Amino acid sequence: MRYFTWRTWLLRAQRLWRSSLQVRTVTISVVMSTIAVGIIGAYMSISVGANLFDTRLQDALAASERSNVVAQTRFDATQQTAGLDLDVAMKSATTAVQQAASTPAGTDIAILRTPGQAGVRLPVDVVSPGLDPAVAISEELRDRVEGSADRRLYWQSISLEREDGGVDPALVVGSVLDVPTSGQYELYLVYNLSDTQQALSFVQGTLWLGLSSLVILIGAVTYTVVRLIVAPVRTAAETSERLAAGELEVRIPEKGEDVIATLARSFNGMADSLQRQITKLAALSQVQQRFVSDVSHELRTPLTTIRLASDVLYDQRESFPAATARTTELLHTQVQRFELLLADLLEMSRYDAGAVDMELEPTNLVRLVEDAMQAVETLSASKGTELRLEAPGGYFEAEVDARRIRRILQNLLANAIDHGEGRPIVVYVDSNQTAVAIAVRDYGVGMSTAAMERVFDRFWRADPSRQRSTGGTGLGLAISLEDAALHGGWLEVWSAPGEGSCFRLTLPRRRGETLTESPLELPPVGAAAKEEADV
Template structure:
């Protein structure tokens, strides 16, 4: 459950990221600013730390040098005073050394006799309270001081253990002392850098807070700047969507003289031009549709009269001379074709006017295909064409307008019979959970790619000189495409010269479902054998 919630939030964020230019711009600006500020912050923090440490080290070395001189002066003076207690001199020298280091708080002192010298350790080593020289002063530092042949200073960064158990940063500085009559001693001054560390922590905290505030400020500024730019773009997008939806009167407000105002004026000029053209084309289309509809309606009355008179003559054609009888038959045939043409023109005018209604009902498409086959069986037998049905099984019921689907199938079958060269015609029906597909496959003359691109055009024929048996009007496939689209389906064609053609009708099982694939390939793979196609 938690994983599902995380995926839902992730998908929601991805959709928001893809759809929001403002979010992407602000996020990218903040991320890049944070990276740049982070690099600057690290560099400044490193530089400040080095500067504070170097300053404190320089101060410690200067103080240690003065302390060494002060202590050595005390010991040199003691050489000239007879009977002076060296322990007292040691204390005096240590106080002089510490007094020279009064500029540094938290300073410890240790005066240790260099190991390996003959004679007694006199005076004894002196160590400030709270300082453990064995733990604080490393062997490496003592070796450097011992091997020095002058009063050179040596230092080392250390961790200074305090009385409360905590460890503070520190610096240990060592140098040599010569005590008359006692040999070589080592002077170590240990400086506590806690105050420097506190200063650095304060500076670092202030620095990072300032840089974080800078990143937030950059994000806020970017947000407002992008909003000023994106708002007109969003308004233009909304206006264009309204124009696409048919609200041709909407426009973008024009303010100022900047680039956005120029964009608004250009957009509004384009919208004005489109509105004029669309209005003009709509008026022209309406006049054309009305003309076709009016002509079709007006022709029905005289056509009905001609049809009645022609039927009377056709019924009595046996009593007429041969030439008159043949004329009567031609009149009867052409009147029927004229009626079909008027019906198709009226149907196309309804599609053009958007005044088409559907009567949807659950329909078994296999039975509908069987009915369509029965309606053209006589024509197929006259051509010597065998009609086959391949329906392997599945979800064959769909919500369709049975009259329109039957009309599509009859058109496809009639065309297949006319161009099938008497070879078998196979109808395939297959389905899945969302769609039903019907394919009509013939093995006749086929079509070129140029012909396939125009096969659904109105009044277009692949071969006008070809003898047709069905007396088509040239509108059958155009009406079939409109019927398929009305159901939310597809009507597609495949053809090769000499290998026949295949028309595939794909329909959603439930009206309103968007199709994504067809249950049948185009053309279907289970085709008849070569012997059948050559029959």
Template sequence: MAANRMPAIRMPAIRMSDWRSYPAQLLHFWRASLQFRTVAITVLLSGLGVAILGSYMSISIGDNLFDSRLNQVLAESSKATVQAQDFFDSDLATTDPSRTDLEFLGNTVLSNIRATTTSPGGLGVAIYRSPGQQTPVTMQPAASRGFPDEVVSPALQDAVENNRGADRVWWQSVALDDGRPAIAVGSLLTVPNAGFYELYLVYDLGDAQQTLAFVQQTLALGSLALVLLIGAVTYIVIRLVVGPVRVAAEVSQKLAAGQLEQRIPEKGEDVIATLARSFNGMADSLQKQITKLGELSRLQQRFVADVSHELRTPLTTIRLAGDVLYDQRDTFPAATARTAELLHTQVQRFEVLLADLLEVSRYDAGAVELEVEPTNLVRLVEDAVDSMRLVASERGSDLRVVAAGGYFEAELDARRIRRILRNLLGNAIEHGEGKPIVVMVDSNEHAVAFTVRDHGVGIATDDLSRVFDRFWRADPSRQRTIGGTGLGLAISLEDAALHKGYLDVWSEPGNGTCFRLTLPRDLDSSIRVSPLDLPPAEAVEELGEATGELPVETLGTMEGASDD
């Protein structure tokens, strides 16, 4: 029933070309509806069972009707044969056969047989002379009016002729001209001085056929009604069972969507009611725990934000005082000057850490918004690399940029992307062991991407899954030399997700590390494939390392590019 209503509700406009989608829609409906699937399976199996049982009953009833009618016909035929034989024997025993009108005698026998036959459906009687005889007298063949000669087959005639002297009758199922079934019965008569004659009787089985057709029609209608009744009962029962399950599924979806106050209605004392009470108890417990955890998270976020804000004022004072001391360090003794330098460095690091903590608290609170604008990714990468080139030179690393050309302009927040790149460059410089660091930029029709590849110590395979954790370090004993806070990669991952992109990493111990950032060209589109492999092909090797410096190589045009 539900399947019949679905097309009328969900497909108000049907086109001739939509018929191809019917199998897919039916398959989807079959998978989605437990109620329809159960009712359909029940109806099909019950229909198959009823069809098998009805066919067996129809065949059994048909066989019983035929056997009963056959027994009746054979009894009547045997009686008619005995009656005709007795008539010939008694009449010709007292008269001279040569002076007797055998034709009249044969017609009399036929009349007597038809008069004494009580079986309904008799179509006629016929007496034929058996061929191949030489007798003193001959009786002409005789048949009642309307006798169907065509139904007396040669096979039946042979059976009667070849069993002379056998006291029995022979029968055969035949079909009349109009298709009605019938039975032809033959027996052998002995006429004194006239030889052997064959007696044939034909019985119409149309009445039995009508009875069988009525029984079959009754069975078919009864089977159809039974299958429909089974389907209706199954539908009602499944509806009673599936209804609460559907409600539970809808409530669970709402709970998963954050509507923690949703509950399943509790009715009765059966198993479904017990399930509802258990589910509601679980939902109450989850709501309490989630509310408690949410409150703790809010308190933690607020605490971090408040502490960060409160620290900014004394930190500003300390930084100003430290700057004064740092500017006058040349007038101090060596130990005091070194102390002023350490104070200046650590205050700067603390200020960066405080800014990162504030940024993390904004992400946790969901209060971060993008300020996107059309930006040329190549020029943004050039600016970030130039700003880090002095730091890289101090560590002995060359920064190299390779731009393959393409659709470089994209809608993005330049400040956040620049921060991601600076964090990745800082890590590459920190762990690159003075080897070249290559930044590759490329794009396709749907996405832009850049990679930062160093050839340093690399990261162990077991540690790759933790590189974006907050404050995590692969080697805790290793000292930071360029002021990292341990939050750079975590913030970079959040910035990438905010742009609907992704940041991933490849690394091999002793062979270096490569980070790849892939972003959609605009926030409304999706990324199908990244423009760069991970790690990308080492095209830099072909540019020549003898000079120690490699220029930015941009292949292709960049129409409409704009500075960030």
């Protein structure tokens, strides 16, 4: 559950990042400002810390040098005739060193005799209370001080543990003292740098607080500026969407005289121009649709009279001379074609006007395909074309308008027979839980890629000079495409010159469902297809 929540938030953040210009701009500005401020802050913090340390180190070295001079002076001025005089001198030197090297945070002192010297160990070593020389003074520092041939100062950074368990930074400065008759001693001053550390922490805290406030201020300023810029762009985008949805009256509010106002005026001018053009085209389209519909309706009455007269003449053609009989047959054929053309024009005008209704009912598509094949059986027999049906079984029933689907199938079968060169035509039917598919496959002349791109255009034919047996009007595939779209389905074509063509109709099983895939390949690969390929 935790993993799912994390992925959900990540997906939401990704969608927000892709969809919001304002979020991207503010985020990039804040991130880049944070990086820049972080680099500047780190540099300033390091510089301030190094400067404070260097200042404190120089102070410590100066105090240590004074302390070394004072202590050496005490020892040089002492009458070293007895051990008591050396102890007094040590105490006097220790007091002088404490006064010379005192700091607000405190300074610890250690005067240690250099090991490995002959003679009596007088005076005794002096160590400040609470200071452990073995911990505070490293062997490396003692070796460097012990091997010094002059009064050079040596220093080292250390950490001191407090009584409460904390740790304070410190400096240890060592130098050499010469005690008459006793040999070489080492003077170590331990300077506590807690006050310097507190000052550095205060400066760093103030610095980072100021820089953090600066980043927040930059983010707020960026958000405000981007909002001022993005808000009009978002308004323009929403207005564009509403215009695209058909709300031609919406406009962008025009305020001020700046660039955004100029954009709004230009956009509104474009919208006005588009509205006028769309209104003009819509009116022209309505006039055109009404003209086609009116002409089709008006032609029906005289066409009916002509058809009746041609039927009478056609029935008596055997009593006419040969030339007259042939003319009567041509008249009868063309009147029938003219009647089909009027019916198709009326159907297309209904589609263009959006006045098409469907009568949906659960239908077995295998039975529907069989009916369509029976309707073109006479035509296929005249061409010597064998019709085959391949339906492996499954979810064949679907909610469709049986009349329109039957019309699609008859158009596809008639085209396949006309262009199939007398070879077998295979009709495939298959389905799954969400979709049904019907494919009509022929092995005739086929089409080129350019022809496939125009095959569903109105009044277009792949080969106008080709003799057609069905007397088509050139609107069959265009109407079939509209019928398929009306069901929420697809009508697709595959073809290759010399290999034939295949039209695949895919329909949702229930009204309103969205198609994602077709149960059949294009072209299908079945037993009939393999058998024909082998032939």
